[in-house]
Amino acid sequence: MSEFANDPGRSFYRTENIPQSSPPVSTIGVLGWMRANLFSSPFNTALTLVTLYLLYSVVPPLFQWAFIDSLLVGESNKDCRGIAGACWVLVPKRFGQYIYGFYPEPERWRVNLTFILFFLNLLPVLSDRVPGRTFAALFLVFGFPVVAFVLLHGAFGLESVPTNKWGGLTLTLVFASVAILFSLPIGILLALGRRSEMPVIRTICVAFIELWRAVPLITVLFMASFVLPLFTPEGVNANELLRALIGFTMFSSAYMAEVVRGGLQALPKGQTEAAQALGLNYWKSMQLIILPQALKIVIPGIVNTFIALFKDTALVSIIGLFDLLLVARSAVTDPKWLGLEHESYIFAAVIYFIFCFGMSRYSLWLERKLDTGHRT
Amino acid sequence: MAVDSQASGGRQGAASWWYDPKFRSIAFQVAFVLALVGLGVYLVHNTLINLEKRNIKTGFDFLFNPAGFEIPLTLIPYSVEAGSTHGAVFIVGLLNTFLISAMGIVLATILGFILGVLRLSNNWLVSRLVGVYIETVRNVPLLLQFLFWHFAVFQSLPLVRQAIPIFDTVFIHNRGLTIPKPLPQPGFLVVVISVFIAIAAIVYLKKWARRRQDATGEQFPVFWVSLGVLIAVPLLASAATGFPLTWEYAHLGRFRFTGGLGIQIELFSALAALTVYTSSFIAEIVRAGILAVSKGQQEASYSLGVRPAPTLRLVIIPQALRVIVPPLVSQYLNLTKNSSLGIAIGYPDLFNVFGGISLNQSGQAIEIVAMCMVVYLTFSLLISLYMNWYNRRISLVER
Numbered sequence: 001m002s003e004f005a006n007d008p009g010r011s012f013y014r015t016e017n018i019p020q021s022s023p024p025v026s027t028i029g030v031l032g033w034m035r036a037n038l039f040s041s042p043f044n045t046a047l048t049l050v051t052l053y054l055l056y057s058v059v060p061p062l063f064q065w066a067f068i069d070s071l072l073v074g075e076s077n078k079d080c081r082g083i084a085g086a087c088w089v090l091v092p093k094r095f096g097q098y099i100y101g102f103y104p105e106p107e108r109w110r111v112n113l114t115f116i117l118f119f120l121n122l123l124p125v126l127s128d129r130v131p132g133r134t135f136a137a138l139f140l141v142f143g144f145p146v147v148a149f150v151l152l153h154g155a156f157g158l159e160s161v162p163t164n165k166w167g168g169l170t171l172t173l174v175f176a177s178v179a180i181l182f183s184l185p186i187g188i189l190l191a192l193g194r195r196s197e198m199p200v201i202r203t204i205c206v207a208f209i210e211l212w213r214a215v216p217l218i219t220v221l222f223m224a225s226f227v228l229p230l231f232t233p234e235g236v237n238a239n240e241l242l243r244a245l246i247g248f249t250m251f252s253s254a255y256m257a258e259v260v261r262g263g264l265q266a267l268p269k270g271q272t273e274a275a276q277a278l279g280l281n282y283w284k285s286m287q288l289i290i291l292p293q294a295l296k297i298v299i300p301g302i303v304n305t306f307i308a309l310f311k312d313t314a315l316v317s318i319i320g321l322f323d324l325l326l327v328a329r330s331a332v333t334d335p336k337w338l339g340l341e342h343e344s345y346i347f348a349a350v351i352y353f354i355f356c357f358g359m360s361r362y363s364l365w366l367e368r369k370l371d372t373g374h375r376t
Numbered sequence: 377m378a379v380d381s382q383a384s385g386g387r388q389g390a391a392s393w394w395y396d397p398k399f400r401s402i403a404f405q406v407a408f409v410l411a412l413v414g415l416g417v418y419l420v421h422n423t424l425i426n427l428e429k430r431n432i433k434t435g436f437d438f439l440f441n442p443a444g445f446e447i448p449l450t451l452i453p454y455s456v457e458a459g460s461t462h463g464a465v466f467i468v469g470l471l472n473t474f475l476i477s478a479m480g481i482v483l484a485t486i487l488g489f490i491l492g493v494l495r496l497s498n499n500w501l502v503s504r505l506v507g508v509y510i511e512t513v514r515n516v517p518l519l520l521q522f523l524f525w526h527f528a529v530f531q532s533l534p535l536v537r538q539a540i541p542i543f544d545t546v547f548i549h550n551r552g553l554t555i556p557k558p559l560p561q562p563g564f565l566v567v568v569i570s571v572f573i574a575i576a577a578i579v580y581l582k583k584w585a586r587r588r589q590d591a592t593g594e595q596f597p598v599f600w601v602s603l604g605v606l607i608a609v610p611l612l613a614s615a616a617t618g619f620p621l622t623w624e625y626a627h628l629g630r631f632r633f634t635g636g637l638g639i640q641i642e643l644f645s646a647l648a649a650l651t652v653y654t655s656s657f658i659a660e661i662v663r664a665g666i667l668a669v670s671k672g673q674q675e676a677s678y679s680l681g682v683r684p685a686p687t688l689r690l691v692i693i694p695q696a697l698r699v700i701v702p703p704l705v706s707q708y709l710n711l712t713k714n715s716s717l718g719i720a721i722g723y724p725d726l727f728n729v730f731g732g733i734s735l736n737q738s739g740q741a742i743e744i745v746a747m748c749m750v751v752y753l754t755f756s757l758l759i760s761l762y763m764n765w766y767n768r769r770i771s772l773v774e775r
Contacts, residue, residue, distance in 0.1 A: 219748050
């Protein structure tokens, strides 16, 4: 009885705190989380149950199909008889073609070396934990293309490999990297032109951007492959890969220009005026004041454009360039692999997904890192 | 500082026109235009030489030459026997592009809104699952999805001989869908007209109900009455004219169907790919739009005594739409442009039949690619005109 004071004339009151009791079981731990997130209302409960049933009826059979009942090693689609699941046999057999296309086998180390060098060069640009960002970025733009060309195409004693032998993931990556490398500077110039105070420049830039953005990429690629040869003087026969690259770069630089313009418009006018007040000329003020801020704002947009661009490279398969998608497509027209469409396309889709998803995660990470909290 | 003002002034006077921003800007623009014109002349010159060398005649005469190929899906009369021209091919392709775009836009919008709302659900499982789905679909090239739907999904449906019947009227097989063919009898026109009359009546009804509510504050059940009118008027009209629409059912012969209306499988493949791909983008747009409306709006509406359904309809959605519509319309435009990927699976859209087959037959690369580009350019300009109008209409009127 010590916890109540027996003070005559007053009702009893507590003098000590009772020990804290734990919250109800239904609001903590796994149970509480489930109650809050899965079964908070009858409707939610129904939704959860339906979803669980869907997952149950799709995921285990899919897993069984892809991994358990599947066959990985074999000679042709004849081995797939009696296999209930996926028949991946063409993937290891044709792996070289998925990655390198028709690049001659003894020379494939050059492709590998190019991509290792590319990655090593990219590392300091992507992350600030590795030193030498400025040098790496400059080398990436001005030095690396030469190195890559020498390695991939061949010069200085390396055996020449014509571009029509390039293919598979190699071609896709080369195409995407070159387009990204060129479309960003062209896009910045176009965006500056669109914001210029010179009416003629502005009109031309607007017309250029809107024209490319209005038409589907496939018409651009067709133009590059059918109409562009008519524009070049006699005797000059631009390489098919190069023609497609020109069209593709023009197309993506128009999209890049619109993204960069978004960043330029987001900057307050005071920044330009302050730069002018300091006596900086146009290019200096752009280079030192405006573009660093504007580009930082739109980095997510730029990376999104890169992702779209990477996905769009798949379209070159329509004009007959032997990229990853065309490899996947032509593999199953081979009588040896007939009927393996699911496997071939899924394998290609997984490769595309890895690259695109990786880029989108990188952009999210960068967005968080660069968020200086100026904007709410 | 001892400066010879006379000399320095003279030097400035001589050089100042060169440093004059106005002069510089004009000079730069003139130089740019000259360079551009020079490049254009050079290209045209090359082109003329090349065309002459290859014996290609420029001009649009080829549009009136007969096109010697069949198109599997035509919305207007078209046949090789009747000598349909490349001009007709252009129209057929254009209409097919319209068809797939319109269907894709409707379906992608519906699916996208459902996915966007589910993504925001407070049900962890559902929102995560939808998130995974959206990420997967967004990160795989659309062309690959076209091929997957066509060659891996729809082509593995049963053969025509083993078509799956649904109530013996609709048949599903790997060449498409066979449905009963509507055969309008005389008097069907009356029914069509009655539908338009019903729509006109509904528009008037809505206006009248609005006026009445403004005047008296009484609400009128517009939705239910409209639904009734929309069903009853055409029904009465067709009863009055003796149900002037009969159906021709398809019968499965030994190898193919006789009668009925066949819908190509390519339409479904293209539609599935476009819908799934675009809806994943629309879902993210819808999510962003709903998140952009602050929670206080809903709370304020509840505190005024407005019930949840009208709150959604009158407070949340109008504000969310302001954020949703501009990117949504640009997705519609993307879908229209992406429908040109039908060329990969053989859907006879504008770019496939006109930019592909007609180009190969006539060799008029410049004219045909230019015409295709102009069509898409027109779409895009119309859409941006609409967008500007819409933005002006809904933009916040600030102080």
